Amino acid sequence: MADKIESIAILGGTGDLGGGLARQWSRAGYRILIGSRTLEKGKAAAASLLAEFPDLNVTGHENLDAAEQADIVVLTVPFAHQISTLETVKSALTGKILIDVTVPLVPPKVGTVQLPPGGSAAMAAQALLGDAAQVVSAFQNVGAQHLREDHKIACDVLVSGDKRTARDTVIELVEAVGLRGWHAGPLANSVAAEAMTSVLITINRLHKIDGSGIVITGEPVKA
């Protein structure tokens, strides 16, 4: 595992959330490798970001190439492509952290919790990858608009994973995009964040809220 994270592969970096993370992390000084199913789409996504923000350190790649070159890999593809994308890049993940952003939404009822058998999408990812890679679940509850500077809303990030050091690394990356990250416990606890996204979709609809999120409250324990 890289001692210090300098480069980040974002698989599915052509989406709204992937693009938002790419922009924020690049501004924070990380080298970003946008991955897509084809080199052309990856390059187009990178070019689109560079057209808007010419100073970003962003390049476009095919998913496997991006995963091989980066210190850490972030998966932001739709649920339907999660497993197939992981199978493509599995060989490149040995010794690395995979940040799984997958939310197992099942259309048309995306406002109803429908987690995969066995627990969560992140647990399915870890099962597929085995012990060679550390899966850490994060960012499920962050709408893409939370990463736009003109639409900043408080939203915390629950970070689940079986190794505390891996969660520490991810929390550092969460803070690099200006959000608050929390140790949410072992990977089994990714169920909470994955399920919460359907709840937030329901709240948006029934309470007419724009991009609802969650914030953790509480007071520090008195010494």
Place this chain on the structure above:
Amino acid sequence: MADKIESIAILGGTGDLGGGLARQWSRAGYRILIGSRTLEKGKAAAASLLAEFPDLNVTGHENLDAAEQADIVVLTVPFAHQISTLETVKSALTGKILIDVTVPLVPPKVGTVQLPPGGSAAMAAQALLGDAAQVVSAFQNVGAQHLREDHKIACDVLVSGDKRTARDTVIELVEAVGLRGWHAGPLANSVAAEAMTSVLITINRLHKIDGSGIVITGEPVKA
């Protein structure tokens, strides 16, 4: 179903959260029936509340008696007693709303999400009760200290249930104890709140927070 809720049975009203709800709802003008496994324990719990707050409208009962007399029934017993308590009171729940507060914590790893097969404790309750009663899930993420006036912390309540009118009734009761209630969607979405409790327990431990909770953020959609 009672058109207007005037009386509330709290099964497990001898616990911290049940006692806190009893106090707040009683102050809000509801008649409270504390239920316990024995009449003696129910009466003792009611007496204990009355000793502290003599003006409360609280009586003690055996669980089935409390459920029969009340307009709405709240289940706040430990997970291990959820199903056996429901079997005891099932006959009294026809046409009523059951507010299920159960959190399926499995000692010793209460900080690890371990939901029951089939989804959630609330879904198990609905399966046991059938269509005769409406199960609504609420209050899983509220620590008992949130109901004490000297320790008020922001904590929202996710309200899941298959009928919107039943959720409306419960949200009214949530607001009566001074908390914000949200339509969290169908009962399947109770997975999110039940799982979140283990996450909050983990956050309390690893971030040294006293009684962490969640708050929903977001802005009203512009007309």
